[in-house]
Amino acid sequence: MMRPELIFHHGKVFTADAAASRAEAIVVAGGMIVAVGHDLDVKSLAGPGTRMVDLGGGMLLPGIVDVHNHHLRGGQADLYELKLLPTMSFDAVLEAVRARCATTKPGEWVFGGIWGSQLVEMIGRASSLAELDAVSGAHPVMLRDDSQHNRWVNSRALELIGIDAGTPDPQDGQILRDVETGAATGLLLERASGLAEQAVERSIPDLAERNKASCRRAVEILNGFGVTAFQDATTTLPFLEALAALDRANELNGWCVASLPAQRTLSGADLVGDALIVRRETYRTRHVRPDFIKLFMDGVPTTRTAAMLTPYRATRLQGCCFCGDPLISIPDLVRWIAKAEKHRMRVKVHCTGDAAVRDTLDAIDVVRSFNGSGNGVGATHQIAHAGFVAPADIPRFRALDVAADLSPIIWYPGPIQEAIRAAIPEDRADCYWPLRDFHAAGALMAAGSDWPVVANPDPWLGIEGMITRRNPRSGYEGALWPEQALDLETVLRIYTVNAAQAMGLSDLTGSIEAGKSADFILVDRDLFATAPERLSQTKVLSTWFEGRQVHEAG
Template sequence: MTPPADLIVTGGRIWTQDPGRPWAEALAARGGELLAVGANTEVEALAGPETRVHEADGAMIMPGLVDGHVHLHLGGSQAAFELPLLPTDDLDAILGKVGEWAARLEPDDWVVGGIVGSTVMDGLTDADALARLDEAGGGRPVLLRDDTMHNRWVSSRALELMGVRPDSPDPDGGRYVRDARGRLTGVLHESASGAAEAAFAGSITDPRARTATSVATAIEVLNSYGVTSAQEAATMLDPARALAALESSGELNARVVLSPPVRPFIEDGVVGEDLIAEVAELRGELVRPDFVKIFLDGVPMTRTSALLNPYRCAHGAAPFRGEMYWEFEDLVAQLERCAELGLGAKLHATGDAAARLVLDAAERIRNGGSGNPLQIAHAEFIHPDDIARFAQLDVAADLSPGIWFPNVIQDSIAAQVEPELVESSWPVRDLVDSGAVVAAGSDWPCAVPTPDPWTGLETLVTRRNPDERFPGTLNPGQRLTLEEAITAFTTGPAEAIGIGGVAGKLAPGYAADFIVLDRNLFEIDPGQIHDTQVLRTYFAGELVREGR
């Protein structure tokens, strides 16, 4: 006889993501796993004297969402400790917020915050803006992160603490931006941002405690939006330890796949095989160190994405196609090493040239018999000839919703790349039609101030920004259906990050991770999806969040 369920939910409109039974009325769970998903009568038969029974009153229930690309430490730090800025804030608003925040601090305390929109970053072209930042911060060290999280704007005091002088040479893979007169502007591109982060990190008196609070906060924020599984997109050692500690104490309410970087990038700390080995020791049921992170290029706003065709050039300027951080044979060797270690790879490749390099390397290792999971993160610019190769080579497309509809990031990108490339960007419809696995991820705190998945889900369907300040559509022919958009936030990322047999679907044997919504997504105008509220979030059969 089957033991009774711990939990039964009845009277719902349950979207299961199970093609064999897309809709159901009720579900039953025991020990964190689903026993049954079906009609009220068949599920109620599993009740026992100790079973908790919840009546859904016709509410829509669906699988817990899977965020395929999130930065838990950075996002949680922003939510718990730092100055909140909106990407739509103009320079005056940013400086005003910096001034108000700084007024509460001691004279030597750091002002740290974000996110600064790319269009503001584009305008920081001379030292006069730096002088205004110094004034707003009251002479304190200030570190502001942009919406790509690749670049920073820092004050003169921060530059001093970094050891950067007007004549300091640019670091490999980065730049201390100067104005036309050779003066530092405080803007840092790519790897130059790492020196700022290291200087700030050195000021923290108890970094492990701060990291632990940040990571715990991030999980709470994800749960509030209905996210119950995620891939941490660039995992350093202390955040990995904090996640493992949460699991050990029974307080980790999400499944988290880790991705330690194989080379230094922005965050300071051990990387490569040493980090991979240490993170491997932290494996648990929920904490899964199954991937590595590889950066192929930068971002188009600073012309560091690697493109097949040149960026927009001033008259008479030499054509420029961006930067590639890896050579082909080195990348192949790294992917082969990942296969030896049994690890997948999440490969940041924003430019079409970088994406092609990944696909070429994938073809080499697939021909050699390697089947380890591969993802191209931020599959924004993909040459039409390469679309079908994703499915052919079993490479997942990791997409970031905060970037694929009209917004300040797109305005900045449009100033750098040719119009036809912008107009063909984020070819999600073509990827889905080709059979590729499409995995949505917030990239929080990059691009967006929260990991809100509902705006992203809506804009996959509409290709419009719900914010009326940004009219129009971006490549509207690439719209998805609602069912396809839901897949991109559930079974798609679950498969891409290696938990496809556990999460993203409501069916017997799957985790009892599900959410109760305030509306039925299938009965509303798609333009209202962004207003969706998660009434209850269940993880492993337990209610972990109620209301938001």
């Protein structure tokens, strides 16, 4: 064993190992955990230069592993963007835009978010565009919604983007238009959002440096919430470049698994699919792992773009039997999954509707029939946002070695759930996130924040919500399908070792065991002695990555 550099003792250590063991002390050397055990046994390993850290009875657990975020976008939002809350009224959003425009140089873009899905019908009106124009003057404006799939822009932005009454809808996207005049109303759905994002990026002269600063800030924020490993859910080439540059400068304090988009993205990235995948090894570093291909099977239920097995509520435009449409055919999806496995990669497939989930499982089933599961890549593919899942499909996750990438911070009662209820019949809308059924079926569940769809990547909100099925924030009453609640130990594993396994990092991190990276956090309470409805108040006192302290509570 290497000479002990650090010994953390007199603690309550939740290891998340396979035996569900508890410990009191750990030994760190060379950035690795080299021993775990009881105080008397571990303290006896100390040498002349060993630093002893008394935990004072505090709780130590593995670093949080966030299986789904958009970290650079989160850092960018923190540093540069207008901040809105999804609970804000239409008038409050307009007032925030007015105030930001008043302090922004003439003609510069004002962009940010997020506005709540409950505003989507109002924002889609021509009269709302006129109100946005009135408060923004000569400034082009772009505002993202709480799903990050849609954008609201003003008339100056439409002009700069090049959208007029004759502009055709992009593939898999829609430019919402006034029914009478045909003019764009300023609401851009799905892939049309990329037109706005590209226009904003063209206006930034130092984009590469801004991306690095955003990436650096994002990891600082993640470390502050105890996150030491994460999967970026849609990693375009500029994001890869920023990650690799930071890591080569020894400034990346976390493991990052990258998901390379196979299709045009919501940000409008040009380099996708094979052209991006072939470059991935150029950006592989010790901590950056470009090991996933990202695919989108559908949109989101709030705008009726999720592919569902049963119809949405009837509307005048879509009629009584509209279920949404998948974005990829099963044969094309089979080809992408087979290609991923040929490249020793995995897929992360965005599916918010139960029809999209079923199609993806069917495609993976086809590939399993000729590749099997022992294909040398670990073979665990991910279905992201597995919230609406038909009961018959739940056992297929384990049978096909598919991980459920969950987004617990966004599903409990709140603005998004209210918007889903407006689109989907209530009895179906509330059968959302069948966590206990997944657990009973032995499915691998991993949790992600989907930040900046949520304001910050605070895992403790999701941990409490998985246990209570209630919104930890005030203002939203009731529980969402409370029969699907989980216990604390199961949830902590979902946020640590399970997520590491789903990302292909379980040999490196996710649990406190000898031979793994010294990635762990000290929290301000014994989680197992805390009332479930107070878990969201948990604070991270310190975060350690590879045996280095990367966060200390102020």
